[in-house]
Amino acid sequence: MTTPPPFPLPDDAELLRLDHQICFSLNAAARAFGGVYRDALKDLGLTYPQYLAMLVLWEEPDPQPVKAIGERLRLDSGTLSPLLKRLEGAGLVARERSAEDERSVVVRLTEAGEALRERALPVPRRIVTATGLSLEEALTLRALLERLTGNLDAAQGGGR
Amino acid sequence: MTTPPPFPLPDDAELLRLDHQICFSLNAAARAFGGVYRDALKDLGLTYPQYLAMLVLWEEPDPQPVKAIGERLRLDSGTLSPLLKRLEGAGLVARERSAEDERSVVVRLTEAGEALRERALPVPRRIVTATGLSLEEALTLRALLERLTGNLDAAQGGGR
DNA sequence: CACAACTAAGTTGCGCACAATTAAATGAGG
């Protein structure tokens, strides 16, 4: 799969080393984020993925099918089903079969889940501070990451 | 997460939304990388973390203690021990107690492990192509990610 | 020398991510 060089590539070996470093840096940053979120969310008893699921529900408090949450977070039922069960076990959400479509399971916040929102409010600022990035850097980074993800997804099976 | 293009935003609420998006984008990109690497490494029978461990050994073929590999990859024995056992099971590496320090376990490539290097050579180019990033973008991204990781690590327990 | 402190690997337990499979419900076409 030799493609026309999109650039005057400097040197093969040089270029070939770069990618690991990018994927590696990416993984390292993601894990570092994980550590910071772990600290910030410990009091709430949430993991970062659980926090993301709660964010989805806090933003759109109407009951949502698992499918919708999965599309928002790019996760499938293999990940979400046990995660949501744990949130249910913690009393933060309730799951029930939809009446209209019995295939669908709708998830809604319990009162405890809604109440947790207040305690989660200071979290984002804590994270922003921890990143130490300027607003401009953050925007640059996000733009690059989104382009990168789009390219990688396209290079793969296409959809998923 | 679908968000409107950030525009004028020295606003608190706006700022507080940004962070999720960055961590989220980061995770999404890392997982997208995972998918591409999965495809590229399938023939080799390696996962991406296993590939990273092999890279460390290919770059420095002398036997290395688990500790050294862990420092290179930022992984602890809880992750590395089973991973290296799987590589050993695949016949790619051998592990043995160090003579000088009986606490240490040194890992070295087997002949099969060395031979695999040849088959892994085309992988990086495939990844570079899939990213679709220019060299300049890649360098910018990497620099930002490393700064970010440093900041996040510092904001955490300090060491780990 | 004895003993505490430290270090390197390994083990266990939990949660996440993903592939593959299963089960149940829905919808479209004959």
Add this chain to the structure above:
DNA sequence: CCTCATTTAATTGTGCGCAACTTAGTTGTG
């Protein structure tokens, strides 16, 4: 109406990442 492909969750199995703990070997200090 009945069959069949599709859709939605859940389940199973594998591997990673990390915290907490264990085991064994090493080092420092009195």
